[in-house]
Amino acid sequence: MSQTNDAFTKAVPVEGDSAVSVRNVSKNYGPVEALKNLSLEFPRGQLTSLLGPSGCGKTTLLKIIAGLLEPTSGEIEIDGKIITSPGPDRAFVFQDFALLPWASVIRNVAFGLELRGVAKSEREAIAEKYIKNVGLSGFEKAYPHELSGGMRQRVGLARALSVDAQVLLLDEPFSAVDEQNRRKFQEDMLELVRQENKTFIFVTHSIEEAVYVSDQIAILLPRPSRVSEIIRPQSFRGTGIENIRRSPEYLDIVDEIWASLRNYVE
Amino acid sequence: MTVYGYRLPGMSSLLLWALLWEIVGRTGWTFFIPPLSDVFITLFDVIGTPAFLKAMYETAYAFFAGVFFAVIIGIPVGILIGKSRLLDELILPWVNIFLSAPLTALVPVLMVLFGFGMKSIIITTTLFAIWIIILNSRAGVKQINRSLVDMARSFGASPVDAFFKIYFWAALPEILGGVRIGVVRAVKGVIIGQLLISIVGFGALFELYSNNFMMEHFWAVLIVLFAVAFTMSEFLAYLERRVSYYAASR
Numbered sequence: 001m002s003q004t005n006d007a008f009t010k011a012v013p014v015e016g017d018s019a020v021s022v023r024n025v026s027k028n029y030g031p032v033e034a035l036k037n038l039s040l041e042f043p044r045g046q047l048t049s050l051l052g053p054s055g056c057g058k059t060t061l062l063k064i065i066a067g068l069l070e071p072t073s074g075e076i077e078i079d080g081k082i083i084t085s086p087g088p089d090r091a092f093v094f095q096d097f098a099l100l101p102w103a104s105v106i107r108n109v110a111f112g113l114e115l116r117g118v119a120k121s122e123r124e125a126i127a128e129k130y131i132k133n134v135g136l137s138g139f140e141k142a143y144p145h146e147l148s149g150g151m152r153q154r155v156g157l158a159r160a161l162s163v164d165a166q167v168l169l170l171d172e173p174f175s176a177v178d179e180q181n182r183r184k185f186q187e188d189m190l191e192l193v194r195q196e197n198k199t200f201i202f203v204t205h206s207i208e209e210a211v212y213v214s215d216q217i218a219i220l221l222p223r224p225s226r227v228s229e230i231i232r233p234q235s236f237r238g239t240g241i242e243n244i245r246r247s248p249e250y251l252d253i254v255d256e257i258w259a260s261l262r263n264y265v266e
Numbered sequence: 267m268t269v270y271g272y273r274l275p276g277m278s279s280l281l282l283w284a285l286l287w288e289i290v291g292r293t294g295w296t297f298f299i300p301p302l303s304d305v306f307i308t309l310f311d312v313i314g315t316p317a318f319l320k321a322m323y324e325t326a327y328a329f330f331a332g333v334f335f336a337v338i339i340g341i342p343v344g345i346l347i348g349k350s351r352l353l354d355e356l357i358l359p360w361v362n363i364f365l366s367a368p369l370t371a372l373v374p375v376l377m378v379l380f381g382f383g384m385k386s387i388i389i390t391t392t393l394f395a396i397w398i399i400i401l402n403s404r405a406g407v408k409q410i411n412r413s414l415v416d417m418a419r420s421f422g423a424s425p426v427d428a429f430f431k432i433y434f435w436a437a438l439p440e441i442l443g444g445v446r447i448g449v450v451r452a453v454k455g456v457i458i459g460q461l462l463i464s465i466v467g468f469g470a471l472f473e474l475y476s477n478n479f480m481m482e483h484f485w486a487v488l489i490v491l492f493a494v495a496f497t498m499s500e501f502l503a504y505l506e507r508r509v510s511y512y513a514a515s516r
Contacts, residue, residue: 063416066420067420086419086420086422087422090420091420092416092420092421094413094416094417096411096413098411098414098417100414100432101512102435102438102509102512111421112421115418115422115423115431116421143511143512145512159421163421
């Protein structure tokens with residue numbers, strides 16, 4: 001085991017401190033290999049995207065990190081501890097929002113805290129704060145079916161933020177949201193990563209979205225799933241949100257990723 | 267429905283049938299159908315009598331006890347077999363058998379096991395109501411959105427939390443539908459129990475009136491029973507509509 005670890009550290013040099021380490025993870029569904037011997041580091045306080053064609057196992061990997069799926073082999077380390085189940089160090093944002101349709105916005109946002117046994121007044125005060133943060137003030141008493149898709153995902157985001165987990169796992173969070181809301185979300189996302197000192201792991205199938213929001217992009221290729229490339233955009237991060245999409249580096253990276261993914265699109 | 271531009275209230279067709287009944291009754295065609303007006307006059311005569319109130323009490327007691335056990339046992343069992351593949355394999359065939367079995371045939375066996383008293387009547391009522399409640403609760407759990415379950419797990423829900431905060435509420439529209447049908451079946455169960463096991467309650471009244479050809483009385487009690495069952499069923503349907511706003515978006 002120590003030998004594999006040594007070999008691994010030599011193979012992928014890690015700069016700085018990583019909050020989440022995925023080591024030699026494989027996942028089989030019967031005879032199907034969804035993930036094969038996959039290793040990846042997620043730097044602390046940064047946003048890492050998992051990007052790849054459909055069927056490349058990116059959501060599977062995210063659910064293994066969340067502790068919702070068990071890997072067939074390999075391990076996940078978070079802050080130096082091997083994890084095997086969901087824990088308070090991680091919070092999940094779901095593609096289809098996963099809100100309780102019978103509960104108001106404030107109860108939905110406070111639901112993570114409710115499950116942890118936080119007293120009602122305390123958890124509602126915290127929820128109130130994050131509802132305001134995501135721009136939903138005034139909708140505390142509304143029910144999910146009264147909100148638009150974009151607003152529902154803001155509720156999902158506020159719920160994940162309110163449990164104050166170190167690692168935020170987002171599973172294609174904006175794919176069920178309309179284009180204009182998605183752009184707003186992407187801008188808010190950058191602000192969120194800057195403000196909150198949290199590690200974000202972000203699954204997406206949109207190349208532009210990944211390049212726009214990420215500090216690090218891991219390209220996953222399918223059958224069996226593996227990390228083919230890790231890209232770290234350098235120049236446009238500090239230039240302000242309105243300049244990102246005009247940066248030559250942004251455009252180059254988008255083209256480069258498309259060049260390597262186009263063969264995998266049916 | 268509208269007639270000549272006037273909107274008729276729900277179930278106005280009942281008036282037409284009531285009229286037909288009255289006419290057939292007036293012709294004296296058969297002793298079995300007395301005029302409806304006579305039935306209602308008898309109804310108001312009978313309704314305050316000690317015999318009627320006692321029958322009402324006995325029937326209501328057996329009915330509510332039977333429904334209570336059907337709900338208290340049926341909903342958790344339905345949710346559990348909806349969640350667990352193993353329990354489902356073990357229990358579901360029995361649920362389906364009992365749901366479609368002629369339960370009336372089982373009543374004599376219940377009498378042997380539990381005697382001729384109230385206990386057997388309550389068990390009969392429960393047996394009539396419980397299967398559809400189990401089946402519907404199971405169906406409600408089966409269609410739960412997978413990500414709601416994942417969500418609860420990822421935020422650290424214990425199995426008990428998941429049961430009471432996710433599964434129960436997510437399955438509630440189907441559960442209420444099951445309880446509504448179960449209640450209607452329980453009405454059948456309680457009357458059959460009272461007729462077959464021991465002649466008490468409304469069952470005894472039916473027996474008494476029909477044996478003595480007191481058809482006005484017979485129909486009067488039947489109408490009371492129908493009205494009560496219908497009201498309860500409509501009340502549950504109303505509750506069902508109250509939660510239907512989220513049935514589509516689970």
